[in-house]
Amino acid sequence: MEQQEMPIEAGAQQERKPWVAANLSLLLAGLGLVYCGDIRRGLLHMWLVGTLLLLATAAVVLPIAGRGTVLLLLLAIWFGATVYSAYRAFHTARQTRRDYRLKDYNRLLCYAAFVFLFIIPVIGFQALLRANFIEVFLVPTSSMSPTIPAGSRLLVRKD
Secondary structure, three states, X not given: OOOOOOOOOOOOEOOOOHHHHHHHHHHOOOHHHHHOOOHHHHHHHHHHHHHHHHHHHHHHHOOOOOHHHHHHHHHHHHHHHHXXXXXXXXXXXXXXXXXXXXXXXXXXHHHHXXXXXXXXXXXXXXXXXXXXXXXXXXXXXXXXXXXXXXXOEEEEEOO
């Protein structure tokens, strides 16, 4: 006789796995904290990372002095925030993994919704940027050689 897994209900106890928490936060900063039950801090991390990505995009688009330095600084902060979020989620999971009671938002569908709600605006914003501000082109031939070798990719700012 085959045993079927019962759906996990809110309030049930389930161990929080640190590696799952860390990987969720690497996928989307803060998602691992939501997995561990710290939804406030998780949403704060998501907001922070989203804001940093918007600022980095603005640094590419807007004519500001030292654009490259600003962009590198924002991307370094974004990377650091993502790694910190994974670290925080890992340690939170280690502290709560034995006696954690599932919340209503601890379901796969909720995690997918967080990722979807984050990715859709990013894709839309990317399409807006490509249509109006910047685009990547591939150089198919060596007609600009040796200055631009064949197969190079160029990032072009539209003015």
